[in-house]
């Protein structure tokens with residue numbers, strides 16, 4: 496009798512706990528996708544430093560979890576419902592199965608939106624810089640391609656990401672990769688010392704894209720190339736999306752128009768500019784922040800350019 500009572504009690508306690516958890520989850524979901532312009536998290540009212548802090552906080556949390564995200568963080572990395580598996584996501588970004596094996600040590604957090612290595616045509620002996628290197632996945636793939644005579648430098652502004660990337664490099668014993676703390680708007684890299692700049696889904700997070708590409712041009716050698724994967728807008732962002740800071744840290748709101756991007760690149764001293772929109776990216780973008788309709792106004796693109804002056 497006592498046992499039964501106890502069971503019933505703990506059962507109803509459990510039910511209450513479950514209901515409580517469900518309402519907390521529903522509330523978080525509502526907050527995440529409440530595209531209300533008076534939202535306290537309104538990205539448009541934040542200054543550059545505040546937005547940068549939001550970005551750093553979001554990626555520090557992912558680095559601490561050390562769990563794959565598979566959505567560039569927009570839908571909340573803890574939420575797995577409706578998300579693809581690590582392998583499915585990686586293949587949809589354009590990585591091969593062999594490349595994904597390389598990231599399986601915890602370097603591939605599924606935060607990219609393409610595979611910059613696919614357009615970089617890296618050669619042995621080249622010096623490569625990765626803007627916003629995260630846990631180091633693209634750096635490690637680049638390190639294999641440039642070999643022992645080459646060098647890869649990953650730059651990131653989130654200390655927890657740098658720590659994780661350094662730990663991953665040690666695990667795999669990479670000798671030609673280093674990670675430096677810094678902002679992509681002020682690269683801790685010497686002038687004209689780099690052959691190739693790669694980056695995966697990071698420039699959209701910058702509040703000053705002109706500074707990013709000026710810095711890229713400063714550190715590249717003449718003839719050096721930029722080979723990045725990033726998010727561009729394909730139509731005007733709705734106001735409620737512009738105002739949602741979670742969609743900013745989730746690689747949606749900070750996307751740039753293609754012709755704006757072209758003119759920034761030209762202004763920074765780049766030529767041979769190619770911006771190839773990946774129409775099939777809408778399929779994985781639709782799972783980043785379900786309900787936001789992000790796939791209707793942004794897409795992933797490969798951006799290639801050469802430093803000509």
Ligand SMILES: C[S@@+](CC[C@H](N)C(=O)[O-])C[C@H]1O[C@@H](n2cnc3c(N)ncnc32)[C@H](O)[C@@H]1O
Pocket residue numbers: 550551554567603604605606607608626627628629630631632633650651652653656677678679680694695696697700701746
């Ligand atoms: C979307 S994740 C991409 C990480 C990595 N490229 C990948 O594909 O896994 C963005 C990364 O860029 C870094 N980041 C964002 N804005 C940055 C900035 N302005 N300067 C340096 N790092 C930045 C974040 O800390 C985070 O590690």
